[in-house]
Amino acid sequence: MNTMQAIVFEEAKNFDALRRKEVDKPQPKPTEVIVQIKACALNHRDVWITQGLYPSIKVPIILGSDGAGFVEQVGSDVGKQWLGKEVIINPGLGWGDNPRVQSDDYRILGLPDNGTQAQFVAVPAANVLTKPAYLSFAEAAATPLGGLTGYRALFTQGQLQRGQNVLLTGIGGGVASLMLQMAVATGANVYVTSGDAAKIDRACHAGAQGGVNYKDKDWPQTLNKLLLNSKVANKQIDLIVDSACGDGINDLIKIVKPGGRIVFFGMTKGIPSKLDVGKLFWKQITLQGTTMGSNADFAAMLELFQKHKIKPTIDGPYPFNEYKLAYERMMSSSQYGKIVLEVD
Ligand SMILES: NC(=O)c1ccc[n+]([C@@H]2O[C@H](COP(=O)([O-])OP(=O)(O)OC[C@H]3O[C@@H](n4cnc5c(N)ncnc54)[C@H](OP(=O)(O)O)[C@@H]3O)[C@@H](O)[C@H]2O)c1
Numbered sequence: 001m002n003t004m005q006a007i008v009f010e011e012a013k014n015f016d017a018l019r020r021k022e023v024d025k026p027q028p029k030p031t032e033v034i035v036q037i038k039a040c041a042l043n044h045r046d047v048w049i050t051q052g053l054y055p056s057i058k059v060p061i062i063l064g065s066d067g068a069g070f071v072e073q074v075g076s077d078v079g080k081q082w083l084g085k086e087v088i089i090n091p092g093l094g095w096g097d098n099p100r101v102q103s104d105d106y107r108i109l110g111l112p113d114n115g116t117q118a119q120f121v122a123v124p125a126a127n128v129l130t131k132p133a134y135l136s137f138a139e140a141a142a143t144p145l146g147g148l149t150g151y152r153a154l155f156t157q158g159q160l161q162r163g164q165n166v167l168l169t170g171i172g173g174g175v176a177s178l179m180l181q182m183a184v185a186t187g188a189n190v191y192v193t194s195g196d197a198a199k200i201d202r203a204c205h206a207g208a209q210g211g212v213n214y215k216d217k218d219w220p221q222t223l224n225k226l227l228l229n230s231k232v233a234n235k236q237i238d239l240i241v242d243s244a245c246g247d248g249i250n251d252l253i254k255i256v257k258p259g260g261r262i263v264f265f266g267m268t269k270g271i272p273s274k275l276d277v278g279k280l281f282w283k284q285i286t287l288q289g290t291t292m293g294s295n296a297d298f299a300a301m302l303e304l305f306q307k308h309k310i311k312p313t314i315d316g317p318y319p320f321n322e323y324k325l326a327y328e329r330m331m332s333s334s335q336y337g338k339i340v341l342e343v344d
Contacts, residue, residue: 322341
């Protein structure tokens with residue numbers, strides 16, 4: 001069989017040009033494997049690309065960075081022992097040797113290379129790892145990009161420790177929901193924000209200490225009250241991890257403790273029109289950007305998941321044919337957790 005079913009994005013800035021169709025099945029280069037995808041997950045990146053809001057968009061392209069499945073074929077330089085193995089894919093290709101920053105060749109699976117929203121994908125053998133046995137394919141597919149980004153944000157960059165207070169903004173988001181699970185497992189006290197009270201409730205059931213609605217103007221004061229009334233001795237926010245940015249970053253600068261850290265990895269609310277630089281230097285705050293993670297971050301993230309048997313929160317899974325509904329759920333922030341498609 002030399003063809004496969006895939007979701008192909010065929011025309012820039014046109015969401016209607018996202019179509020399920022039959023395309024050529026990929027063939028492995030010598031150092032690659034072909035993974036038969038059992039489940040794939042969406043990331044906001046996929047939506048940004050369909051909206052023309054991502055650099056270097058090329059079409060046609062099969063989107064999708066997250067996936068899990070079986071190794072179906074191996075390239076000539078790859079050991080045959082991988083054949084038939086259940087694997088999870090690390091979507092960060094070509095990070096390089098520097099743990100501080102990715103190489104110039106770094107790219108994320110799903111643009112410019114064809115991604116996981118297909119029956120088969122070609123990836124370097126170095127980017128497949130054995131799927132943790134306790135995770136289903138859907139759970140494994142929900143883990144890679146968000147788990148990697150969240151792990152690096154919380155631990156490699158954020159230096160989060162047991163007993164510290166961390167604020168995670170927009171907890172309904174895919175990365176944020178994974179960070180909640182990792183931070184709780186580590187013994188940190190997690191506070192959250194969301195635009196939806198039901199999502200705050202869900203987060204509290206999953207171990208958060210409390211949460212506030214970022215749509216309320218005085219949410220920073222409400223959060224302060226929450227901290228003062230909490231049973232936890234530590235009444236200050238040590239670390240904030242955010243991917244909304246926009247002018248809201250100035251609230252975060254206000255909230256974080258003197259000497260605290262703000263780690264950010266996205267700008268869902270755009271670029272800030274102003275930045276309270278005075279508070280930033282007076283409070284000696286570290287403002288730290290982060291993107292994806294190294295292969296060592298990915299391995300450490302999987303180790304943390306296995307140690308605590310963390311299962312990602314899934315929105316779905318939805319059948320492969322319902323890909324448009326899945327994208328629309330992400331566009332309207334309707335999801336809680338990672339939106340997953342099961343590939344037939
Ligand atoms: N640099 C990187 O390596 C990297 C990696 C992954 C993602 N990203 C970026 O990070 C962002 C999140 O990605 P994702 O895949 O987790 O997206 P997602 O699942 O679509 O989550 C986005 C979330 O943003 C939250 N949000 C909306 N307005 C907000 C506000 N004013 N304040 C705080 N939160 C707000 C919403 O939370 P509620 O639903 O709780 O209201 C929403 O669920 C995107 O911009 C993405 O492009 C970057």
